Amino acid sequence: MNHQNLIIYNFPIIYEILSEVENHLNFKLININQEEFINFEEKDYKNFIFLTKKKDSDISNQFVLNDLPIKLIDLVENLNVMFLKINYQGQSNQIIKNYTIDLNSKKFFKEDKSLKLTEKEIGTILYLAKHQKPVSIKELQIKVWDHKSTLETHTVETHIHRLRKKIKEKFNDANFIISSKKGYFIN
Numbered sequence: 001m002n003h004q005n006l007i008i009y010n011f012p013i014i015y016e017i018l019s020e021v022e023n024h025l026n027f028k029l030i031n032i033n034q035e036e037f038i039n040f041e042e043k044d045y046k047n048f049i050f051l052t053k054k055k056d057s058d059i060s061n062q063f064v065l066n067d068l069p070i071k072l073i074d075l076v077e078n079l080n081v082m083f084l085k086i087n088y089q090g091q092s093n094q095i096i097k098n099y100t101i102d103l104n105s106k107k108f109f110k111e112d113k114s115l116k117l118t119e120k121e122i123g124t125i126l127y128l129a130k131h132q133k134p135v136s137i138k139e140l141q142i143k144v145w146d147h148k149s150t151l152e153t154h155t156v157e158t159h160i161h162r163l164r165k166k167i168k169e170k171f172n173d174a175n176f177i178i179s180s181k182k183g184y185f186i187n
Contacts, residue, residue: 006049121163135184
């Protein structure tokens with residue numbers, strides 16, 4: 001299933017050329033004109049690039065093709081690189097409640113404050129954030145630490161205790177990770 005969309009805006013000849021080889025591309029082609037652009041909403045497309053003839057400041061994720069002629073293989077390569085960059089940027093920041101985790105810098109942000117985190121701390125927060133219910137210590141051992149039953153329960157508890165303490169000291173938030181009888185969860 002293809003999740004990348006190349007939206008060709010007001011450039012019918014390029015659409016015709018690319019549509020001939022579409023089944024060999026890593027993206028879906030969508031052709032729109034000026035009338036259709038008026039009703040275009042970015043929220044309908046999670047991963048897209050606009051291919052245009054000229055720069056338009058109202059269009060995000062824009063690839064301007066104004067240097068013609070261009071080899072088809074070079075065009076496709078440039079588009080694939082741009083899709084990779086967009087995917088990388090989109091995956092680098094994760095928003096959890098009022099916080100942002102920058103996976104590249106391993107920092108946890110809230111407003112103008114930041115906190116450096118370890119891989120395990122990031123893994124713990126991301127895993128807890130994915131679940132709507134408390135996560136047991138045993139599940140965290142297996143899913144975040146990749147250990148079976150040989151890991152002492154205290155290791156997970158100690159890591160979470162230290163993480164909660166760091167968050168409380170930096171952001172004055174003692175209730176980000178909550179402990180219950182069934183496990184831990186993000187509040």
